[in-house]
Amino acid sequence: MKLATIRHDGRRTAALEVSGGYLPLPAGDLSELLDRSDWKAVLAEAVNGHCAPDVIPAAEATLLNPVPDPRKVICCGLNYSDHILEMGRELPAYPTLFAKFADTLTDPDAEISSEHSEKIDWEAELAVVVGAELRNATEEEAATAIAGYTVANDVSMRDWQNRTLQWFQGKAFDRSTPLGPVMVTPDEVDPEAGLEVICTLNGEEVQRGNTKTLVFSAAKLLSYISTFTVLRPGDIVLTGTPGGVGMGMTPQRFLKDGDQLTTEIPGIGTLSNKFRLRIPTTV
Amino acid sequence: MKLATIRHDGRRTAALEVSGGYLPLPAGDLSELLDRSDWKAVLAEAVNGHCAPDVIPAAEATLLNPVPDPRKVICCGLNYSDHILEMGRELPAYPTLFAKFADTLTDPDAEISSEHSEKIDWEAELAVVVGAELRNATEEEAATAIAGYTVANDVSMRDWQNRTLQWFQGKAFDRSTPLGPVMVTPDEVDPEAGLEVICTLNGEEVQRGNTKTLVFSAAKLLSYISTFTVLRPGDIVLTGTPGGVGMGMTPQRFLKDGDQLTTEIPGIGTLSNKFRLRIPTTV
Structure with missing residues (x-):
């Protein structure tokens, strides 16, 4: 469905x-x-x-936005093994987690604007929607509690993200993370078998990864998180982004006024977001 | 009041x-x-x-817990200038921010338990309760939007906090951050003039700081945060902790089963929390 x-x-x-x-x-x-x-x-x-x-x-x-009112939006960084290995890093023992808010989310075709950042970057991601309450859940329990999957772009204000050691402030700009266009139930898609995650900028492909290379699967992330905080129906977990973000390019590349970003997971759908960026004011 | x-x-x-x-x-x-x-x-x-x-x-x-249902709980780290300077660091240009959830909070005299961490530490803090909606607020607008002040202890699972670069997972254990006992309106207390923030462990003083040495005042934090995300009445901002946490001691010191922690801000009140710690299970 x-x-x-x-x-x-x-x-x-x-x-x-x-x-x-x-x-x-x-x-x-x-x-x-x-x-x-x-x-x-x-x-x-x-x-x-x-x-x-x-x-x-x-x-x-x-x-x-299919799920506009989650109590918790928790995101995982550094989760695609092919990208981690190509960067010469070791696979992590624990997921790197941070939080967003319901206010951070926006519609699948929203125009995204910001006047406060000069380094806006893309991060195409698979998002998981929780369907049952989870506390101290095993991976198996977590797997059966997944309501469905959707597409997200964890649009990141890199200047703000890197102002301090904690990424949060660059990841929690209101209406910066498009979500959707639909939520697909787990009987129709299987991220562990493999879903392509594709990001294009003005028609040029900039990211392509496959969820079968996730270090921490959706079920593993839900199980891990539920050890320290309860997850409830409607909560959302973003599973991380594959290689190809603008910050990692030489030279670095960031979104410009009028840029058109698409984020696609075949089998789920496509987000299509135009960026409206004004001259930033210093804060 | x-x-x-x-x-x-x-x-x-x-x-x-x-x-x-x-x-x-x-x-x-x-x-x-x-x-x-x-x-x-x-x-x-x-x-x-x-x-x-x-x-x-x-x-x-x-x-x-006086304010049990905030939509947002945002915390500032590294905010006491005397502690930062005594550590030989420079004063930060931007506040280091991370998020907790409403679920993270607990009552002012709650027993706090955990079976998943071996390194539980204390962080006595002044907490600010938002009283009006704030978007792109100036410091002056933010100051007039403060509903009141209360006491928090940002109890931190240091083993989880340091598993990855992002502190969030060690800061968001359910029912780990006591809050209260009351919210005092701004006509009665003035953190910029100076409030003592005191933490004692089994009667021994381990932390004492003064809010007049905050790098980022309550109003400045609210103004800064409101640049990227709206704050609404009932939202909570924790302002950071002074020196004297267990992780900074030589040897390091963490909470043990039966320990009694008190967190006091004279003029507001005292939190009193006993810890019930079982043998951790590996996750």
Whole structure:
């Protein structure tokens, strides 16, 4: 199943992608749907009971950030083994983690603007949406608690990220991380078998990795995190980015006003974001 | 004014400290109160209109985490200039920031337990509670948006904190950061004029600093943060810890099962936390 949060006729609704369009679900968005203890039953009923007149034609729907209200957004850095090894580093024993906020997220086709950074960089990533409460979960428990997968770009303000030892402030700019366009349930995609993660800048491919080379799989990350903090339905974990970010290029390359970034995971979908960057003011 | 979240007769309520006890306010806790756009008017009415029979005697009230439901908890590291200078470092140009979650917080007298860390350390801190929405705020705007101050101990799992470059995972263990016992409004305390921040371990003083030596004042932190992410009423900013943490001692010293930690800011109050530490399991 592909699930989405759409806007149609000025209203927002959670929706199931069906042939030709979207079937509305009884929730304003997927965060609200996943907050229901019976969300799987609601989905099953929608799948079995839908009839064509209920379907919103795809052309009349705008896809929004599918999961706009997570309590926790936790991100993993340095997680693609091929990239780590090509950089001559050892594989890490523990995941490098940092946090974002719900406010950091934005829509899959949002225009992203900033007047406070001169070094805005891209990081194409697979994102995991939690579907059940997890505390001290084993990897197996974590795997069964995954509601689905979506696409993210952990757009990073490198000047702010590198002002201090802690990356957080360069990673938590409001409306800087596009998410979507849909959440795909785990029966349809398997990151451990391999999903391509592709980033293009103005049509030129800048990143391509495969999730089968993740050092810490989605289930492993959820299990590890749940050791120190509870994860709840609707929480989001970003799994890290493959090689090819602008900061790693020679010379370094950052986003410019008018640049068009696309972030794609075949089997899930594509984010398409234009950047509107004004002259930064010093802070 | 001193404001609190108390439990009385099995119920939780926001409350105003008055002579002899606490006057209940029309909210379940201070997070809920600060979420009301009219929270200042509600407080003014309570102050003017209260009569003795409404007051809950102090002996019948248990003080809880005053602000249990922040959307954002943002912490500053390396912020006491006397400690930075005594370590031979230069004063930082930018605040070092990281995030916690509402789940990280706990009650002012909570027993704190962990079975996953062998290196649990203390960090006594002044915490700031936001009282108005802040976006791109000047320092002056930020100063007027402070709802109050409270005491925190940014208890840190140093083994987890130092597993990777990012401190977050050692700083975000559920129910590890005690907060309280009350929130004091800015008319009663002035961190820039100077508040002592004191930490004792089993009665022995281990930390003592003064907020007048903060590199980044409360207002400066709020202003800086609001450049990249909106702050809302009830959000919490921790301002950093003075010298004297266990990791900095020779030999290093960490909390042991049964240890009693107190964290005090005279003029606000004291946190008192016993530690219950079991044999760690490897993760």
